[in-house]
Amino acid sequence: MRVAIIGTGYVGLTTGVCLSFIGHQVSCLDTDESKIKALKDGHIPIYEPYLTDLIEEARTNLTFTSSYAEAIPGAEVVFIAVGTPPTPSGAPNLEYLSQAARSVGQHLDSPFTVVVNKSTVPIGSGNWVGSLLRDSVEQRQDKTLLEFAVASNPEFLREGSALHDSLYPDRIVIGADEQRALEVLYSLYRPILDQTFSAPTYLPRPETVVAVPLLSTDLASAELIKYAANAFLALKISFINEMGLLSERVGANISEVGRGIGLDSRIGNRFLSAGIGWGGSCFGKDTAALIATAGEYGLHLPIVEAAKKVNSRQRDRVVEKLLNELKILKGRTVGLLGLAFKPNTDDLREAPAIEIAQKLIDRGVRVKAHDPIAEERFQREYGHMNVHLCKNACEVADGCDALVLVTEWAEYRDLEWEEVAKKMRHPFLLDGRHSLDREKLTRAGIRYMGIS
Numbered sequence: 001m002r003v004a005i006i007g008t009g010y011v012g013l014t015t016g017v018c019l020s021f022i023g024h025q026v027s028c029l030d031t032d033e034s035k036i037k038a039l040k041d042g043h044i045p046i047y048e049p050y051l052t053d054l055i056e057e058a059r060t061n062l063t064f065t066s067s068y069a070e071a072i073p074g075a076e077v078v079f080i081a082v083g084t085p086p087t088p089s090g091a092p093n094l095e096y097l098s099q100a101a102r103s104v105g106q107h108l109d110s111p112f113t114v115v116v117n118k119s120t121v122p123i124g125s126g127n128w129v130g131s132l133l134r135d136s137v138e139q140r141q142d143k144t145l146l147e148f149a150v151a152s153n154p155e156f157l158r159e160g161s162a163l164h165d166s167l168y169p170d171r172i173v174i175g176a177d178e179q180r181a182l183e184v185l186y187s188l189y190r191p192i193l194d195q196t197f198s199a200p201t202y203l204p205r206p207e208t209v210v211a212v213p214l215l216s217t218d219l220a221s222a223e224l225i226k227y228a229a230n231a232f233l234a235l236k237i238s239f240i241n242e243m244g245l246l247s248e249r250v251g252a253n254i255s256e257v258g259r260g261i262g263l264d265s266r267i268g269n270r271f272l273s274a275g276i277g278w279g280g281s282c283f284g285k286d287t288a289a290l291i292a293t294a295g296e297y298g299l300h301l302p303i304v305e306a307a308k309k310v311n312s313r314q315r316d317r318v319v320e321k322l323l324n325e326l327k328i329l330k331g332r333t334v335g336l337l338g339l340a341f342k343p344n345t346d347d348l349r350e351a352p353a354i355e356i357a358q359k360l361i362d363r364g365v366r367v368k369a370h371d372p373i374a375e376e377r378f379q380r381e382y383g384h385m386n387v388h389l390c391k392n393a394c395e396v397a398d399g400c401d402a403l404v405l406v407t408e409w410a411e412y413r414d415l416e417w418e419e420v421a422k423k424m425r426h427p428f429l430l431d432g433r434h435s436l437d438r439e440k441l442t443r444a445g446i447r448y449m450g451i452s
């Protein structure tokens with residue numbers, strides 16, 4: 001099938017590459033011309049494991065453009081995957097979505113096109129995009145034979161394993177009020193639903209994946225499923241962090257508590273690691289949007305609101321713990337291990353490291369940091385922050401009064417801790433992710449503390 005993807009960020013690029021890999025003709029469009037130029041020249045603007053390899057394999061089915069007139073005509077399916085960043089009220093900014101929908105409407109020319117919202121958008125956006133498309137088509141001279149339908153296909157990929165999640169998703173959700181749209185999207189996704197494509201060697205099909213469940217539903221339900229899923233995951237993390245606080249007071253071990261409750265299959269063991277809380281472009285924004293949407297209907301969502309409060313308290317606890325340990329923060333040097341909001345991505349949106357660094361700088365701390373992948377992006381986006389970037393963890397440790405493990409990159413697990421300890425002025429490490437080996441660090445002479 002011929003497919004156009006509007007927005008070539010983390011979601012749009014992943015979707016475009018995966019759909020072209022399974023055999024569709026895909027045109028990826030972005031209004032950021034520098035991004036498109038980089039992609040045409042073979043440079044990938046984001047870090048995502050195996051993305052370069054998969055683009056290489058899909059190359060013949062994949063084109064990049066910044067022209068709607070090139071991407072839209074002839075497309076049977078148009079995905080909108082532009083950003084929907086938060087506004088101060090919590091409601092998402094729908095300006096990019098609106099611009100994209102209008103531009104799509106100006107260039108539709110297939111007898112029947114399905115326009116799919118893949119961006120995370122508030123309930124009701126499907127109808128709104130439909131009206132923007134209609135307005136746009138109405139203004140054209142050549143509107144006569146055009147038919148289109150709007151669908152919602154929320155995205156659940158996790159950055160860092162985005163390709164795996166797109167090729168082997170837990171489920172595909174499609175919301176549409178027109179049967180024809182569902183049928184088109186069913187055909188589009190069939191190789192993934194039935195798992196009939198040959199798996200890339202570097203992304204082997206998990207043995208447990210034989211077919212992928214499809215949930216087809218109405219537009220509003222699909223839109224709410226995305227927000228409800230993110231809110232639930234966010235509150236699972238906040239729940240374990242709340243238990244962590246209590247654990248600390250009563251002398252319990254939060255890792256054991258998490259394991260103990262996670263073995264209950266009704267609860268499940270994922271998203272139950274206590275630590276500095278969630279970050280990233282989705283949980284904060286989507287919980288805020290859900291609360292804002294509920295507000296429009298005169299409703300409060302106290303559980304979601306509490307999950308947000310607990311999350312923001314976790315960042316303050318980093319500063320509190322450093323203060324307890326060092327007594328005076330002004331004039332100290334603190335090193336952050338990891339900047340990206342999670343391992344295997346360079347995404348810094350709402351990364352805990354940024355908030356923690358700022359809180360420490362505000363208290364007169366000199367902040368050093370290292371990240372295996374995200375330093376270049378940090379320099380570009382947060383170069384003004386006065387964080388001293390280092391080549392490796394040992395360089396960060398040099399002269400530090402404390403280290404904070406912020407992002408649990410695998411390489412930090414096996415550092416030469418004796419070397420690290422020797423470099424530090426005060427060998428103390430706060431493990432914000434409960435990912436390091438307490439015994440190993442203690443043997444190396446580092447005082448270890450987890451955040452719970």
Ligand SMILES: NC(=O)c1ccc[n+]([C@@H]2O[C@H](COP(=O)([O-])OP(=O)(O)OC[C@H]3O[C@@H](n4cnc5c(N)ncnc54)[C@H](O)[C@@H]3O)[C@@H](O)[C@H]2O)c1
Binds near residue numbers: 008155
């Ligand atoms: N990143 C994730 O892990 C993730 C997961 C699930 C859902 N989502 C949702 O998917 C959407 C996209 O997220 P992202 O992380 O890929 O965002 P992103 O910021 O990485 O990418 C968005 C892209 O859209 C482009 N764009 C903006 N306006 C445009 C227009 N009018 N026409 C063409 N291109 C335009 C931007 O230049 C940018 O490259 C958001 O709604 C997000 O909430 C993201």
